[in-house]
Amino acid sequence: MAQEMKDSGIPWIGEIPADWELKNIKALFSFGKGLPITKDNLCDSGVPVISYGQIHSKRNSGTHIVKDLIRYVSEEYINSNPDSFAHQGDFIFADTSEDLDGCGNCAYVDVDIPIFAGYHTIILRAKVQKSNQYFAYLFKSDMWRRQIRERVIGVKLFSISQKVLKKTSLIIPPQEIQCRIADYLNCKCAEIDAVLEKTRTSIEEYKKLRRAIITQAVTKGIRGDKPMKESGVEWVPLIPEGWSSYRGKHLFYETNERSETGSEELLTVSHKTGITPRSQKNVNMFMSESLVGYKICREGDIAANTMWMWQGAIGVSAYYGVISPSYNTYRQRNGAFDPQYLDYLLRIPPLVDQYNVCSTGITASRLRLYPEQFLSLRFIVPPMEEQQEIVMFLRSRVNDIDVLIQKKEQFLAELETYKKSLIYEYVTGKKEV
Numbered sequence: 001m002a003q004e005m006k007d008s009g010i011p012w013i014g015e016i017p018a019d020w021e022l023k024n025i026k027a028l029f030s031f032g033k034g035l036p037i038t039k040d041n042l043c044d045s046g047v048p049v050i051s052y053g054q055i056h057s058k059r060n061s062g063t064h065i066v067k068d069l070i071r072y073v074s075e076e077y078i079n080s081n082p083d084s085f086a087h088q089g090d091f092i093f094a095d096t097s098e099d100l101d102g103c104g105n106c107a108y109v110d111v112d113i114p115i116f117a118g119y120h121t122i123i124l125r126a127k128v129q130k131s132n133q134y135f136a137y138l139f140k141s142d143m144w145r146r147q148i149r150e151r152v153i154g155v156k157l158f159s160i161s162q163k164v165l166k167k168t169s170l171i172i173p174p175q176e177i178q179c180r181i182a183d184y185l186n187c188k189c190a191e192i193d194a195v196l197e198k199t200r201t202s203i204e205e206y207k208k209l210r211r212a213i214i215t216q217a218v219t220k221g222i223r224g225d226k227p228m229k230e231s232g233v234e235w236v237p238l239i240p241e242g243w244s245s246y247r248g249k250h251l252f253y254e255t256n257e258r259s260e261t262g263s264e265e266l267l268t269v270s271h272k273t274g275i276t277p278r279s280q281k282n283v284n285m286f287m288s289e290s291l292v293g294y295k296i297c298r299e300g301d302i303a304a305n306t307m308w309m310w311q312g313a314i315g316v317s318a319y320y321g322v323i324s325p326s327y328n329t330y331r332q333r334n335g336a337f338d339p340q341y342l343d344y345l346l347r348i349p350p351l352v353d354q355y356n357v358c359s360t361g362i363t364a365s366r367l368r369l370y371p372e373q374f375l376s377l378r379f380i381v382p383p384m385e386e387q388q389e390i391v392m393f394l395r396s397r398v399n400d401i402d403v404l405i406q407k408k409e410q411f412l413a414e415l416e417t418y419k420k421s422l423i424y425e426y427v428t429g430k431k432e433v
Contacts, residue, residue: 003432010169012146017429021172028128028135028170031162034092034121035084037073046072050086051118052094055105073116084123086115089132091124091139093165097158104145104160108136122162133182138170138427142420171428181426184433192419196412203408210401214394215348218341221386222393233378235350243382248375251337252302252330255295262291265321269305271352274315274343294322295329300339302330302346309369310359312352316343328371341387344394345379 004018016022037049049071078085086092086109093106106124109115110133117123126132138144147168152158173181219236220226221243231239239245266278275297297303297317305313305327316339323329337345345351354377361367382390425431 003429005429008171013143013171013428016171017173019174020177020429022169023172024166025124025168025170026166028172029091029124029126031166032083032086032117032123032125033162034095034117034119034123035081037071037116037118041073041077043072043074046074047078047114047116049073049116049118050092050107050121052096052120055092055094055107055121056097056102073118078114078116081116084117086117086123087125088112089126090115091132091135092117093122093124093160094120095122095160095162096120097152097160100149100152100158103152103158104139104148106139108132108139110136122160122165124165131179131182133186134173134178134427135170137182137185137423140420141424141427143424143428144168144170173429177433180433185423185426188422189419192415192422196415196419199408199412199415203405203412206401206405206408210398210405211349213397213401214344215350217390217394218345218348219350219380221382222390223386231380233380235354236380239380240382243380243386245378245380246336248377248379251333251379251381252375253333254371254375255301255329255331257296257298257329258325259291259294259296259322262294262322264291264294264296265319266291266294267297267303267317267319267321267323269303269308269313269315269323269327271308271312271314271347274347275303275317275319277319277321291322294325295327297321297323297329298331300332302342304328304330304369304374306368306370309374310352310356310367312347312349312355314346314355316340316346328374330371330374336381336384338384338387338391340391340395341382344391351377 005015006018008014008016008022010022013022034051037051042049051071088109088111090109091106092109092115093104094102097103097105126135148160148164151164151167152160153164172178219239221240223240226240228238229241231237231243231245233239233245267275268278269275298320299317301317303315303317303323305324307313307326318339332342355369355374356367358373358377359367359369360373426433
C-alpha cells in the first residue's frame with residue numbers, strides 16, 4: 001500500500017510523507033566557525049585539519065571525511081581555539097565557492113577523532129541526535145542545496161554565510177526511517193562509488209597511454225628502429241639521426257598584437273585541451289566586459305597561459321581570436337614545424353617538466369614561465385615529412401583513445417546523475433525503503 005503524502009508547502013519540494021516534518025535547520029543544529037590556518041600553523045602530524053579546499057575536492061563525497069587530503073595542526077594550537085573543533089557526527093561546510101554548483105558543499109565527520117575546522121568553514125553540530133547519516137545525504141541533494149543557491153551573494157566568488165545556512169529548511173523523517181534510509185543509501189552508494197572509482201581509474205590509464213603514445217611518437221618517430229644520436233637537449237637525450245635541435249629563440253618570436261575592437265573570438269588555453277574557443281567550454285569564471293586590448297592569436301600561433309605553463313597550459317591555435325593580455329603569444333620564424341606536430345610536442349610530459357623547472361616563483365600557484373625562459377629552451381625538430389607522418393599516425397591512434405575516454409566519461413556523468421536522483425528520491429520520501 002502506498003504511503004500517505006502531504007503538501008510540504010514549498011513548491012520545489014512538493015509532497016512529502018504524511019508523518020515527516022519540515023523544520024528550519026536552526027531547530028536541529030547549532031553553528032560554529034572554522035579558524036584560518038597559516039603555513040606556520042601546519043605540521044606533519046597532530047590533529048587533522050580540513051579547510052574549504054578539501055571540502056570542494058572532487059574526491060569528497062560529502063558523506064565522509066576525505067582522509068588522504070587532511071593536513072595537521074599541533075595540539076597546542078587547537079587548545080587555544082577549542083570552538084573550531086568538529087567531532088563525530090558534525091558537518092563542516094565550505095563558506096565560499098567559485099561556482100554555484102559548489103554552494104553547500106560539506107564533509108560529514110564520520111570518524112571518531114577530533115577534526116579541526118580550518119579556513120573558510122562553518123561547523124554544524126546536531127543539538128540532540130548523534131547519528132546524522134541521513135542528513136549527510138540530505139545535504140548532498142539538489143533539493144536542499146537549491147535553497148542556498150537562491151540566497152548566496154557574489155559574482156566571481158560566492159559567499160555562503162551562517163545567515164544563509166540558517167534560512168534553509170530540512171525534511172525530517174521519523175528517526176527509524178532516517179536510519180533505514182541511511183543504511184539503504186550507504187549500501188547502494190557504495191556499490192555505485194565502486195563502479196565510479198573503477199571507471200575513473202580506467203580513464204586515467206587511457207590518458208596515461210595517450211600521453212605515452214604521443215611522447216614516443218614526437219620524440220622517437222614512427223619509422224621503426226632508427227639509429228639514434230645525442231640531442232644536446234636535456235629533456236630528451238637521444239633523438240633519431242636526421243633530426244635537429246634548436247633553442248626556442250631561433251624557432252619562435254613573441255608577438256604582441258592587440259585587439260582594437262574587441263570583436264574577435266575569445267580563446268582559452270588549457271593544459272588538457274590546448275587552445276579552444278571559450279564558447280565551446282563550460283567556464284564559470286569572471287569575464288571582462290570588453291576584449292579591447294586583448295592579445296591577437298592567429299591560426300598557427302602558440303598561445304601560453306603564463307601562470308599555468310608548469311602544468312602544460314600551452315598549445316598551437318587552430319583559430320583566429322584573442323587571449324588574455326596576461327598570456328603570451330609566439331609565432332614561428334621559418335616554418336620549421338607542422339602546426340599539429342608542434343601542438344602535440346608542446347604538451348608532452350618531459351617538456352612540461354622543463355617549463356616547471358624554468359618557471360620562477362615561490363609556490364606552485366605563483367610559478368610563471370616568461371618569454372625569456374621559454375625562448376631559451378631547446379626544442380627537437382624532425383624533418384617536415386616525418387612530422388606529417390607522425391601527425392597522421394597520432395590522429396588515428398589518439399582519436400581512438402579519445403573516443404573510449406569520452407564514452408567512459410559519459411558513463412561517469414550518467415552514473416553520477418543516477419546517484420543524485422537516487423539520493424533525492426529517498427531523502428524526500430518519494431520512494432520508500
